[in-house]
Amino acid sequence: MEIDLTLIGMKKGSQYETIITTLNSQNEPNAAPMGTLCADKDKILNRIFKGSHTLDNIIEKREYIVNITHDPEIFRLSTLGNLPEKYFGEKNCLKCADAYFKCEVTSLKEAVKQSDPIKKKGEAIVIKSKVTELVINNDTKAFNRGFGYVVESLSNFSRFDLVDEAKKEIYLRNFREANRIVTKIGHKQDIKAMKEIKKELIKKGYEP
Numbered sequence: 018m019e020i021d022l023t024l025i026g027m028k029k030g031s032q033y034e035t036i037i038t039t040l041n042s043q044n045e046p047n048a049a050p051m052g053t054l055c056a057d058k059d060k061i062l063n064r065i066f067k068g069s070h071t072l073d074n075i076i077e078k079r080e081y082i083v084n085i086t087h088d089p090e091i092f093r094l095s096t097l098g099n100l101p102e103k104y105f106g107e108k109n110c111l112k113c114a115d116a117y118f119k120c121e122v123t124s125l126k127e128a129v130k131q132s133d134p135i136k137k138k139g140e141a142i143v144i145k146s147k148v149t150e151l152v153i154n155n156d157t158k159a160f161n162r163g164f165g166y167v168v169e170s171l172s173n174f175s176r177f178d179l180v181d182e183a184k185k186e187i188y189l190r191n192f193r194e195a196n197r198i199v200t201k202i203g204h205k206q207d208i209k210a211m212k213e214i215k216k217e218l219i220k221k222g223y224e225p
């Protein structure tokens with residue numbers, strides 16, 4: 018199949034929540050949720066903190082699979098423990114993946130982003146990869162968290178005048194964090210929506 022990540026809704030410059038599957042030196046499978054940034058229609062970027070099995074396996078094998086799924090059970094199991102082997106299919110993809118793509122590492126570099134709350138230098142590695150195979154099992158779009166934050170921020174905004182000052186402060190704190198994340202990973206329309214909500218909060222006399 019043609020390698021074009023826009024076929025699964027991935028736009029250049031936006032980040033998506035994916036499940037990365039890797040093999041260790043004994044060829045045992047591992048899965049973990051990881052953000053995947055689309056750098057071009059056949060190029061991606063991951064930033065993975067040191068200490069994870071995923072990073073060790075990627076450094077060892079220089080290849081991995083990015084799976085697209087919207088199944089909360091897969092996210093839960095692979096974050097809170099180890100995803101059991103029965104969930105892995107042939108070629109080490111996830112059996113339930115709506116789509117997956119195989120990646121080959123082109124570069125590995127130490128990096129810490131200014132906007133990240135985790136500031137310890139040298140804690141993360143930025144991995145640039147080329148997509149060498151794309152498999153689409155079902156019509157699907159990779160999941161971007163931005164829209165969820167926009168809806169949540171709008172929902173809180175619609176209740177803003179109905180709550181006391183303590184709750185307003187909680188909404189403002191949540192908005193600041195949501196805005197930080199959407200600015201970092203969201204689509205243009207999500208970022209625009211957050212800017213507009215911010216303007217309205219300022220009009221009300223607050224500092225979001």
Ligand SMILES: Cc1cc2nc3c(=O)[nH]c(=O)nc-3n(C[C@H](O)[C@H](O)[C@H](O)COP(=O)(O)O)c2cc1C
Nearest residue numbers: 034047048049050051052064065066069070071096
């Ligand atoms: C939605 C989601 C996205 C995540 N994205 C990243 C990421 O981009 N980089 C990272 O280092 N960890 C990320 N994590 C945390 C790892 O998934 C977590 O540390 C995991 O336990 C690593 O598992 P492993 O040791 O099997 O690789 C994310 C977690 C979740 C739930």
